[in-house]
Amino acid sequence: DAGVTQSPTHLIKTRGQQVTLRCSPISGHKSVSWYQQVLGQGPQFIFQYYEKEERGRGNFPDRFSARQFPNYSSELNVNALLLGDSALYLCASLRAGGTDTQYFGPGTRLTVL
């Protein structure tokens, strides 16, 4: 939603490479959640961070990692990319984590060749 920024917008990588995606939440929000949305499916929960601590993890392999910085921005890292990692990666901004209303950013479209 308005105020949530993600970079880059689009990204093309090859199998085996590593990628870092970035997200800045709405000013005043202290939590971010990361989702993977494969074409034609609903978003799948990857991680939630609140006040720099991991508060939840979805069913994704250890190749996926994330962190949150003191300014509440966040990075999602994916190592050893597979073709199946091609998806729209969404960051959601939450005021206080948990199941608060999620304000989604525009997403990063990752294509793995």
Next chain:
Amino acid sequence: GQQVMQIPQYQHVQEGEDFTTYCNSSTTLSNIQWYKQRPGGHPVFLIQLVKSGEVKKQKRLTFQFGEAKKNSSLHITATQTTDVGTYFCAGSKAAGNKLTFGGGTRVLVKP
């Protein structure tokens, strides 16, 4: 694990007609949220339901949470071309912080 299913997967609606999309969870939910995603866009929050049997309205949209808190519905009256998009429900278990999304209902409006 928790599963959230939505039906129908696709909904072709004549402009001006009404339709309903349904959301069913395999487990009792703490709350349910609805989102709309336009083609090429990102999910946008519509509403959150928390209480058993709760009904909320937003103009032509009516949202309902089931008595058992395991299902929900979205009813749209007098469909307009601006209603085109995919509607997702997303639920969470009590005291959880993981939101599980359904597969969505893709709505196409015939003028």
